[in-house]
Amino acid sequence: MxxxxxxxxxxxxxxxxxxxxxxxxxxxxxxxxxxxxxxxxxxxxxxxxxxxxxxxxxxxxxxxxxxxxxxxxxxxxxxxxxxxxxxxxxADVEEEDGVVFHAVRDFGATVTRIEDCANNIRRVELALDGNIDLNPGQYVQVQIPGQGVTRSWSVATPPASTDAIELNIRRTAGGLATDGWVFAGLAEGDRVALSGPYGRFFLREQRTEPAILIGGGTGLAPLKAMVRHVLETGAPQRLYLYHGARTRADLYDVDYFTDLEEQSGGQLSYRPVLSEEVVEGIRHGNVTAAVDADFATCAGHVAYLCGPPPMVEAALKMLMGKRLFPRDIYREDFFDSSDKSSGGVRSPLLRTS
Ligand SMILES: Cc1cc2nc3c(=O)[nH]c(=O)nc-3n(C[C@H](O)[C@H](O)[C@H](O)COP(=O)(O)OP(=O)(O)OC[C@H]3O[C@@H](n4cnc5c(N)ncnc54)[C@H](O)[C@@H]3O)c2cc1C
Ligand code: FES
Missing domain, CATH: 3.10.20.30 (Beta-grasp domain)
Known part of the structure; x- marks a missing residue:
């Protein structure tokens, strides 16, 4: 023992x-x-x-x-x-009023659906054996079969559907879990083991200021959970959702968010942005530049940034230049094994709680 x-x-x-x-x-x-x-x-x-x-x-x-x-x-x-x-x-313990944390637990789950929702992005839906309690934006750690390691993937579904979760997983060339499993052998009906919830990147329900949400690639996943949670619970936050991708084939859930925007009665603005392809009706350029162009100042807002570390870092700098303070910015960097050995992008302004 x-x-x-x-x-x-x-x-x-x-x-x-x-x-x-x-x-x-x-x-x-x-x-x-x-x-x-x-x-x-x-x-x-x-x-x-x-x-x-x-x-x-x-x-x-x-x-x-x-x-x-x-x-x-x-x-x-x-x-x-x-x-x-x-x-x-x-430890550097920071009190935060109005936040409830849920203890991490283990779950068995069955893969109920796998969908290629964009270029090299899979939506994986799981039916958990029990309900998971989580805050919208948190992530789970999934055990990679036979490898003795876990990988972190954010939950795209809000707490309301706690026994059925959606993950949005991007393929990483040469990646052990993605190239070697999720995009190789993983099939509907398979059993997987996971634990959660983890992380402090989640919607602060007590922050009722307008929220700017910026996601790059599958960085959309936790933001989707936040947007759905706000709209489904009738919370008051005005939401500006920016999704950055390279080409139209890399974007996903466009129809879903377009419909949600229409139904939201002006509460949600959905703004996809393409950096490498010009497509009629979709903004062109860098997602950070799009936010920069839309807001003369960001004072009085909160921001949630998620995705590749360089995008998160660039968005953080831009928002601070627009008079947003670190205490108003929440970030989740999708670090992977290469960031661990190279140092990735680390900022003294890192805020996760
Ligand atoms: C909090 C959090 C939440 C996340 N949420 C999501 C999400 O919702 N969706 C999503 O798609 N991703 C998410 N990620 C990223 C995800 O956890 C994985 O890192 C990603 O899916 C790649 O896993 P992999 O096993 O396929 O790649 P890895 O095997 O980890 O490899 C990644 C890259 O690093 C290279 N590499 C491997 N080992 C080394 C080494 N020792 N030195 C140098 N390079 C190396 C590989 O060749 C490959 O290019 C999240 C990450 C974090 C930290
Ligand atoms: S949580 Fe320990 S180094 Fe990131």
Whole structure:
């Protein structure tokens, strides 16, 4: 049997039990202690803590997210760190009023539908064996069969349909999970194992300012959950949804969002933007430039940014130039294994909670 240790989380003063083969973050999230995190794969540095006492195995933390000097100072990324003894950590805990976090749980699921919804993008629908409680925008970790690894994919469905979730998965050339499984052998009727919910990129229901949502590629997935949640629950937020893609063949759910916009009575504006193809009726250019052109100032708004890290970073800079503060900007970077070894794009302005 795998040995367990006690993790004391300061400044909360709470204790959780953590197995030696489990990350400290995973143990905390499963026992209802929701500490700051984003990628959960050692890339973004959001979960960095100070180890005050005890010994940890730092695991596969990226050399860019946890520098040698920080390792020497006793810092750790708790999404990769595993305990070797009882441990006390000091985390950067931030209180947020009106936010309810749901504990991470395991689920079995059946693939009910696979659809090629755009160029190299698959919509995968799953029927979970039980209901998952999540906030709109959060993600799940899916176990990749036979590989002993998980991949993170955002849930595109809002909490209202909690036993049936939709994932939007982009094929990555040479990618273990996508090229090697989702776009290869995965079939309707297959059983998959997953856990969730993860992440702090979700709709802040208490923020009723107009929201600018910018998604690149499958970065649309969590934004779809947010838009649907607002419209289906009658929440008051005015929504501006921008979806950036290269060509028309890379866009998906155009009819869906066009209909939703029409039915929303002016609450939702849907603006797809193509960077590499000119198509009548669709904006041309960079998605960030389109938002820049549409808003003289973004003061008084909140923004949700999601997709490839360079797009998220560019949108963040543009919005700050339009008088939006970091506290008004929520971001989810779709980091992958290459970002972990190259450092990806990391910003001191990273905000996930
Ligand atoms: C919070 C979060 C949410 C996400 N949500 C979504 C989503 O909703 N939809 C979506 O499509 N994606 C999403 N992603 C990205 C997703 O998790 C995967 O990273 C992506 O699907 C690729 O997985 P893969 O196993 O196919 O690729 P990987 O095997 O991880 O490979 C990715 C790329 O890196 C290269 N590579 C692999 N190993 C190395 C190495 N050691 N050094 C250098 N290069 C390497 C590969 O050749 C490939 O080009 C999300 C990511 C995060 C962090
Ligand atoms: S959540 Fe730990 S490094 Fe990203």
């Amino acid at each position: 795998t040995h367990s240790h006690t993790i004391t989380v300061e400044p909360l003063g709470v204790e959780v039990s953590c197995r030696e083969d489990q990350s400290i973050l995973e143990a905390c999230l499963r026992q209802g202690v929701n500490l700051p995190h984003a990628c959960t794969h050692g890339t973004c540095a959001t979960c960095k803590v100070e180890v005050l006492d005890g010994e940890v195995d730092l695991g596969e933390a990226s050399a860019f997210a946890l520098l040698d000097s920080e390792r020497a100072e006793g810092k750790a990324l708790i999404c990769t760190a595993r305990p070797k003894s009882d441990v006390t950590i000091e």
